[in-house]
Amino acid sequence: MPENKNLTLDPENWDEMRQLGHQMIDDLFDYWQSIRDQKIWKPIPEEVKDQFEKPIPEKGQSPEEVYKEFKEFIFPYNKGNVHPRFFAWIQGTGTPMGVLADLLASGMNPNTTIGEHSAMYVDRQVVNWCKELMNYPQEASGILVSGGSMANITALTVARNSFGSEKIRQKGLKAASAQLIIYCSVETHSCIQKAAEIIGLGTDSVRKISVNERYEMNVAELEHQIISDKKAGLLPFAIVGTSGTVNTGAIDPLDELLKISKTYGLWFHVDGAYGALAKLDPVYAPRLKAIEEADSVAFDLHKWLYVPYEVGCTLIRDAKKHREAFAITPNYLLQESRGLSGGLDSINNYGFELSRGFKALKIWMSLKEHGKEKYAAMIAQNNRQAEYLADLVNQNPELELMAPVSMSITCFRMIKPGLSEEQLKDLNREILLRLQEEGIASPSSTILNGKYTLRVANVNQRTRMEDMDLLVREVLRIGNQIVIA
Numbered sequence: 215m216p217e218n219k220n221l222t223l224d225p226e227n228w229d230e231m232r233q234l235g236h237q238m239i240d241d242l243f244d245y246w247q248s249i250r251d252q253k254i255w256k257p258i259p260e261e262v263k264d265q266f267e268k269p270i271p272e273k274g275q276s277p278e279e280v281y282k283e284f285k286e287f288i289f290p291y292n293k294g295n296v297h298p299r300f301f302a303w304i305q306g307t308g309t310p311m312g313v314l315a316d317l318l319a320s321g322m323n324p325n326t327t328i329g330e331h332s333a334m335y336v337d338r339q340v341v342n343w344c345k346e347l348m349n350y351p352q353e354a355s356g357i358l359v360s361g362g363s364m365a366n367i368t369a370l371t372v373a374r375n376s377f378g379s380e381k382i383r384q385k386g387l388k389a390a391s392a393q394l395i396i397y398c399s400v401e402t403h404s405c406i407q408k409a410a411e412i413i414g415l416g417t418d419s420v421r422k423i424s425v426n427e428r429y430e431m432n433v434a435e436l437e438h439q440i441i442s443d444k445k446a447g448l449l450p451f452a453i454v455g456t457s458g459t460v461n462t463g464a465i466d467p468l469d470e471l472l473k474i475s476k477t478y479g480l481w482f483h484v485d486g487a488y489g490a491l492a493k494l495d496p497v498y499a500p501r502l503k504a505i506e507e508a509d510s511v512a513f514d515l516h517k518w519l520y521v522p523y524e525v526g527c528t529l530i531r532d533a534k535k536h537r538e539a540f541a542i543t544p545n546y547l548l549q550e551s552r553g554l555s556g557g558l559d560s561i562n563n564y565g566f567e568l569s570r571g572f573k574a575l576k577i578w579m580s581l582k583e584h585g586k587e588k589y590a591a592m593i594a595q596n597n598r599q600a601e602y603l604a605d606l607v608n609q610n611p612e613l614e615l616m617a618p619v620s621m622s623i624t625c626f627r628m629i630k631p632g633l634s635e636e637q638l639k640d641l642n643r644e645i646l647l648r649l650q651e652e653g654i655a656s657p658s659s660t661i662l663n664g665k666y667t668l669r670v671a672n673v674n675q676r677t678r679m680e681d682m683d684l685l686v687r688e689v690l691r692i693g694n695q696i697v698i699a
């Protein structure tokens with residue numbers, strides 16, 4: 215035998231690594247437990263940024279040294295969405311149990327695609343639970359993916375491949391007798407357009423229907439457009455309704471979109487990345503009932519189920535169509551009836567990705583820890599907080615509500631007599647930047663009807679009612695310090 219040491223990446227000293235692991239857990243718990251008293255965000259100093267310009271190290275250093283660098287350069291400059299007053303974009307907080315589950319999943323490290331092992335059963339159970347959350351038929355199929363964008367393109371791929379009798383999967387889009395057309399609203403998330411581009415439809419085949427004063431799709435215009443596209447010899451094939459738009463949390467008239475899709479034989483997809491889970495809040499459940507009859511629905515668990523990044527879910531009503539859109543069995547993935555290659559149908563038959571992590575575990579452990587009722591109460595709490603914020607805004611003559619509150623998004627701005635639109639924009643932009651830079655709170659901004667507005671989107675499990683009082687107080691304090699020339 216040649217005289218060389220067997221190489222491995224396992225620790226040289228297991229006891230020291232174990233101790234370091236305990237230290238990491240302790241540091242995380244200290245971080246979470248004190249997060250309310252910490253600044254939500256701080257700018258990254260240039261010296262720290264320089265660290266991220268360095269080339270790949272030729273030689274390794276001790277785990278303790280590596281961790282020290284993490285604590286110095288990375289940990290302190292976090293995005294802030296774990297903080298109780300993070301309200302930017304639509305970003306979830308995560309939970310300690312979710313994080314620990316991710317650690318366990320990573321430690322087990324099963325590639326959760328194929329084979330007879332526990333993760334496959336957990337994944338299947340979680341997908342079944344996702345159907346239950348949506349009150350979707352149990353015969354439907356589904357898949358956990360990285361997030362809403364991936365969930366949407368997965369659904370639209372099934373819609374495209376199962377269109378008519380054209381055999382698009384086999385022959386490509388050229389098999390269709392004319393251009394396929396997809397319908398959504400001007401408020402629809404950009405990932406729908408991207409998906410349409412990637413699945414070969416092209417930007418021009420995305421019809422962005424206008425919205426009413428509540429930012430919901432105009433149904434009459436939709437129907438008119440479908441009829442006129444049909445007259446022009448085009449092939450309308452899918453309607454995308456949104457349950458909770460990114461800008462204002464608006465809900466498209468899903469019942470009516472469902473009816474129109476049935477009338478004209480179109481696939482009905484719901485992008486509920488943010489707001490499908492509002493089904494658990496009795497206030498919103500009736501308006502989201504149509505999701506149960508949609509051909510497909512996409513929703514995120516890293517937003518409103520507060521699960522750590524990343525995980526989203528696609529559900530497809532017709533499991534056969536779902537499988538037919540993706541199933542393929544190369545020689546190296548043959549399934550057996552026994553042994554390690556036995557067990558459940560390969561998950562790769564339901565999506566594009568082959569290798570998959572054990573992302574189901576964090577959902578499984580979280581739902582077991584808290585139960586569905588608690589999640590329903592949490593989602594309702596976020597919605598009530600948004601309504602409370604709107605009340606505070608409406609009670610204050612220096613503030614103006616910029617859109618009707620829907621779900622957990624509140625859009626408002628500060629106003630001062632005599633300021634032009636341009637000056638109001640400068641004022642509110644400065645308020646936003648100072649809120650973030652002073653580490654107080656993190657709303658984001660958007661433009662509604664040409665007007666710059668502060669936007670508070672709340673899928674935060676740490677937010678309390680009093681955080682809304684604090685936010686309003688601070689907006690007014692900062693706004694009154696700013697002199698607009």
Ligand SMILES: *Cc1c(COP(=O)(O)O)cnc(C)c1O
Nearest residue numbers: 361362363403458460487488514
């Ligand atoms: C967040 C969001 C998406 C995109 O989901 P990701 O998880 O960020 O990929 C799509 N649509 C809506 C309505 C969203 O809120």
